[in-house]
Amino acid sequence: MSEKIGKHIAIYGKGGIGKSTTASNISAALTDSGYRVIQIGCDPKSDSTTILRGGNDLPTVLDTLREQSKLRIEDISAIGFGGVLCIEAGGPVPGVGCAGRGINAAVELLQELNVFDEFKPDFVLYDVLGDVVCGGFAVPIRDGLADRAFVVTSSDFMAIFAANNLFKAVNKYAPSGGARLGGVIANSILAAYAPELIDDFAEKTGTNVIGYVPRSLVVAQSELYGKTVIEAAPQSEQAQVYRNLAKYIDENEDSVIPKPLNSPELKKWAREWGDRIFEVETGVVHEMASI
Amino acid sequence: MAHHLEGSRNSCALHGALQLFEAIDGVVPVIHSTSGCGVQHYLGVTRMSGGNDPFGSPPVSSSNIGQKHVVFGGGSRLREQLKNTVKVVQADLYAIVTGCSTEMVGDDIAAMAREGRDQNWPVIYTNTPGFSGDVHHGYHLAVKALIEQLPDIWKERDKVPSGLVNIWGIIPNQDPFWRGNLQELGRLLEGIGLVPNLLLGSEQSVASWQQIPGAVLNLVLSHWGELPARLLADRYATPSITLDSLPIGTAISTLLRRLTELLKLDTIRTEAFISREESRLNFQFARLADIYFHAGFQREFVLVGESAQVVAIGEFLGKSLGLLPRTLIITDNPPDSVHQSLITRLASIVPGYDTEVIFSEDRTDITEFIRASAAQLVLGSSLEREVSEESGVPFFALSFPLADRIVLERSYAGYRGATTLLEDIGTAILAFNRDCHLC
Ligand SMILES: Nc1ncnc2c1ncn2[C@@H]1O[C@H](COP(=O)(O)OP(=O)(O)O)[C@@H](O)[C@H]1O
Numbered sequence A: 001m002s003e004k005i006g007k008h009i010a011i012y013g014k015g016g017i018g019k020s021t022t023a024s025n026i027s028a029a030l031t032d033s034g035y036r037v038i039q040i041g042c043d044p045k046s047d048s049t050t051i052l053r054g055g056n057d058l059p060t061v062l063d064t065l066r067e068q069s070k071l072r073i074e075d076i077s078a079i080g081f082g083g084v085l086c087i088e089a090g091g092p093v094p095g096v097g098c099a100g101r102g103i104n105a106a107v108e109l110l111q112e113l114n115v116f117d118e119f120k121p122d123f124v125l126y127d128v129l130g131d132v133v134c135g136g137f138a139v140p141i142r143d144g145l146a147d148r149a150f151v152v153t154s155s156d157f158m159a160i161f162a163a164n165n166l167f168k169a170v171n172k173y174a175p176s177g178g179a180r181l182g183g184v185i186a187n188s189i190l191a192a193y194a195p196e197l198i199d200d201f202a203e204k205t206g207t208n209v210i211g212y213v214p215r216s217l218v219v220a221q222s223e224l225y226g227k228t229v230i231e232a233a234p235q236s237e238q239a240q241v242y243r244n245l246a247k248y249i250d251e252n253e254d255s256v257i258p259k260p261l262n263s264p265e266l267k268k269w270a271r272e273w274g275d276r277i278f279e280v281e282t283g284v285v286h287e288m289a290s291i
Numbered sequence B: 001m002a003h004h005l006e007g008s009r010n011s012c013a014l015h016g017a018l019q020l021f022e023a024i025d026g027v028v029p030v031i032h033s034t035s036g037c038g039v040q041h042y043l044g045v046t047r048m049s050g051g052n053d054p055f056g057s058p059p060v061s062s063s064n065i066g067q068k069h070v071v072f073g074g075g076s077r078l079r080e081q082l083k084n085t086v087k088v089v090q091a092d093l094y095a096i097v098t099g100c101s102t103e104m105v106g107d108d109i110a111a112m113a114r115e116g117r118d119q120n121w122p123v124i125y126t127n128t129p130g131f132s133g134d135v136h137h138g139y140h141l142a143v144k145a146l147i148e149q150l151p152d153i154w155k156e157r158d159k160v161p162s163g164l165v166n167i168w169g170i171i172p173n174q175d176p177f178w179r180g181n182l183q184e185l186g187r188l189l190e191g192i193g194l195v196p197n198l199l200l201g202s203e204q205s206v207a208s209w210q211q212i213p214g215a216v217l218n219l220v221l222s223h224w225g226e227l228p229a230r231l232l233a234d235r236y237a238t239p240s241i242t243l244d245s246l247p248i249g250t251a252i253s254t255l256l257r258r259l260t261e262l263l264k265l266d267t268i269r270t271e272a273f274i275s276r277e278e279s280r281l282n283f284q285f286a287r288l289a290d291i292y293f294h295a296g297f298q299r300e301f302v303l304v305g306e307s308a309q310v311v312a313i314g315e316f317l318g319k320s321l322g323l324l325p326r327t328l329i330i331t332d333n334p335p336d337s338v339h340q341s342l343i344t345r346l347a348s349i350v351p352g353y354d355t356e357v358i359f360s361e362d363r364t365d366i367t368e369f370i371r372a373s374a375a376q377l378v379l380g381s382s383l384e385r386e387v388s389e390e391s392g393v394p395f396f397a398l399s400f401p402l403a404d405r406i407v408l409e410r411s412y413a414g415y416r417g418a419t420t421l422l423e424d425i426g427t428a429i430l431a432f433n434r435d436c437h438l439c
């Protein structure tokens, strides 16, 4: 592989947790700071860059590949907000074919097309489907494509579970040149206990939380306009949260190899938190409890 | 413990299924996989079985899927391939078989076969990815598909002749002598008044498979034939006789008598037949006596092959010819449950003589066992030629892969197969002795 151009970052997390929203806002914030950014949606849902493009249609790499054998970057990309180059890998219809292999094929094609050499990005964001279900979805973190992976999670157990699975994958591939973990992005923070729960999980797994994104109506509203918060409500507090995330990713190169919990540990950890939340909701106060 | 296999002689399940389908007249297999699967079947299997090319060259229908089909699913490619195949070749039956790639993706093959049947094409299917098992498993899968799916395609049954016997457990090409062996068996069954349903080989068509339910007996000639017999016992309550192999020489008389008794055949006819065949064979043994001693036929031998071959040839050479089975190597991975009975049977071929029985499909191991045996004759596949030459002992190739012989109708089964085997092994020993004198 030729020398890597730009910093390559992969965003993982459970489906619907806010990966695309977060990634798009980070991309938007990075271009706002004058960087050249490519965002690649690696999810058969193909909606990673929607809010960067005002909701316009963008043919996916795989759909285009299916129709024609020779393709150019222009066929499969669109320039979005602030000049972000938007690409959607795409995938098969649900229940047919192999989406994992699709991600693989799309990423290979982008390399063949010299997208990175031509666009000369400062940042490349891979927005990858939730659970690392099979080898195909591990491609961005496995083959040295991305340097760092970030995981988006809420305080829901299922989201934490998916994050822990990603840690397992990073843990497996990092020693042989795969991506390391840049950190945890806590999203949709609403309940009072949520930050502490996610902090605790990060601590137990030897990782750190790089930002807390509140659950906010501004996000929903901006999405309805087909825009990122950065574009639709640049003055909002929410926009500042995303800018801070972008700033962290830009200025901070720290990364770790996480120590995922095994399943009994994870179950035990979850049960303890279950008890604590119940107590909080019902007003039991323990000494030293800081919630 | 896992360890790597070298020079395995057991190809994949897809190839096992293809072996079977290609051995039935009028069946056209359609491979749904990458192009290499069909090519490999030809290069690595059919061509390596005594030149047993099904059609002289490998024209097999294959969907030859590419990355596009892996990503988006290959169902529509298969649909198209099936349609084209039906246009190009008129078949009595189209049999869809699959390879690793399409099974990883999870293409819905059953649905494609159903679509074909909705158009009144006779289509069956079986999922045969190489990762599901080896060539023997593929034989099982193909046989099972035929037994289970054919009755839905041909609802009417032809009249079945009485005394019909289905033959199971001989895997085309995996036994390079399958054609000749089946023919000899057919001749023997006819000789005692039965109607053989050989199912595979020349003049065996889909019609033969339609007659299966009406048979009076399933005759099983290796462990690989037990599954079809069981399926048929469940479906049609057909009884069966199960043997480890198809016997060679006078040992076949026991089977003929057993059949006669079980099916209440004409004993006088059977005995007359047996006596005619045996006296012919004994006459040949007698003629051989001089050269037998002169050339030193009686020697220790190693035999490498599928379990059925090792049992049949090992017992014939040991019991009828007085050769000494030093090391018997079984390469077809029979189920663990039969290991002990095979060992017991083979170790006692020559009472009081120490025979080693080994299960291995690894060429390196097999080579080592042959070296260690210090035997004076090696019978095996072409893979054993090298070590035999190196050890300076006569070698004769008779099991798969058989790269340097042409086998068209040669048989090593029954009475006539005994004669042929004698001729061939004898010739190999003589040729070796002559070469030794010359050098
Ligand atoms: N911090 C947030 N506040 C409010 N809504 C959010 C927030 N983050 C994400 N969402 C909403 O959640 C939904 C799913 O987000 P999305 O980014 O598409 O998830 P993913 O890419 O992980 O599947 C979207 O409708 C999005 O607007």
Ligand code: SF4
Pocket: B012, B013, B014, B015, B033, B036, B037, B038, B040, B098, B099, B100, B101, B128, B129, B130, B131
């Ligand atoms: S092992 Fe799999 S890929 Fe190889 S020939 Fe067999 S079916 Fe094809």
Ligand SMILES: [Mg+2]
Pocket: A019, A020, A021, A043, A045, A047, A048, A127
């Ligand atoms: Mg998404």
